[in-house]
Amino acid sequence: MADLAFDQREGRIWYNGEYVDWKDAKVHVLTHGLHYGSTVFEGVRAYGGEIFKLKEHTERLIASAKALGFDLPYSCEELMEVQKDVLIQNNLTDGYLRPVAWRGAESMGIGAHDCKIHVAVAAWDWPSYFSLEERMKGLHLMIADWRRPDPRTIPCKAKAAGLYMICTLSKHAANDKGFTDAIMLDHEGYVAEATGANVFFIKDGVIHTPRPDSFLDGITRQTVIDLAKRRGIEVQERKILPEEMADMEECFLTGTAAEITPVASISQYTFTPGAVTERLIHDYNDEVTPKAVAAE
Numbered sequence: 001m002a003d004l005a006f007d008q009r010e011g012r013i014w015y016n017g018e019y020v021d022w023k024d025a026k027v028h029v030l031t032h033g034l035h036y037g038s039t040v041f042e043g044v045r046a047y048g049g050e051i052f053k054l055k056e057h058t059e060r061l062i063a064s065a066k067a068l069g070f071d072l073p074y075s076c077e078e079l080m081e082v083q084k085d086v087l088i089q090n091n092l093t094d095g096y097l098r099p100v101a102w103r104g105a106e107s108m109g110i111g112a113h114d115c116k117i118h119v120a121v122a123a124w125d126w127p128s129y130f131s132l133e134e135r136m137k138g139l140h141l142m143i144a145d146w147r148r149p150d151p152r153t154i155p156c157k158a159k160a161a162g163l164y165m166i167c168t169l170s171k172h173a174a175n176d177k178g179f180t181d182a183i184m185l186d187h188e189g190y191v192a193e194a195t196g197a198n199v200f201f202i203k204d205g206v207i208h209t210p211r212p213d214s215f216l217d218g219i220t221r222q223t224v225i226d227l228a229k230r231r232g233i234e235v236q237e238r239k240i241l242p243e244e245m246a247d248m249e250e251c252f253l254t255g256t257a258a259e260i261t262p263v264a265s266i267s268q269y270t271f272t273p274g275a276v277t278e279r280l281i282h283d284y285n286d287e288v289t290p291k292a293v294a295a296e
Ligand SMILES: Cc1ncc(COP(=O)(O)O)c(C=O)c1O
Pocket: 043, 193, 194, 195, 196, 197, 198, 216, 217, 218, 219, 220, 221, 254, 255, 256, 257
């Protein structure tokens, strides 16, 4: 299954209110979302049959659409129920969900007043591929050439497809040079985030993480900050200059897909995944595991 193209898989995708066979979940080539980037989406994970932070993700999907000037034709509650049902329909207890909403092909041109809003939800199996031991070796990243844009130039809080253009460019450039991913700076040159995950550093037992003023304030990021504070670990959300990475001891990425992933290097800056990162990985695993499953 892992190598099968994503349009060739088996399963059922919820598409504008009904289920369609996976291979039939198609869009027209004149779709507004495809030409002009008017698409928003979410990345959500389920653990042990329960969707982690379902309400937060669904609210963010609705807010992302609003940021792009459209309302979803379903309520938050309806979309939450749909996501739970998509898991059941695809026989998944652990998996990744991808709700997506876009302006359709009802009219063509930049102005999109006549375009309908389409919504779909797919889900598939997406385990954490690495054992803790493997993960603790850490990723090797580089600093991207592309920067997160000035928040006055884009709706930076939206999880909108168009904003990922520079993320894909940065990820490909990193992969071409043998790195797993890239850290992007913001428009002022401060450390911002990875191409699809937030970044944290640890120095002298204190956590430092960029303030999300020009990029997504990840739901995992917020969870990890909360977990750290519960452990009594000080968390400083602030502007971080790239040169400051020279003094940081540990580094990790956070995201729904990445969960907590230790980092061994970012360009010339090296880190040793250590006790604080490992503690938070355990705490995060406990947090996402449904209580009933944990008790088994
Ligand atoms: C650009 C970007 N930043 C940060 C994140 C982390 O967000 P979350 O923890 O809500 O998944 C993601 C993943 O969705 C992302 O794509």
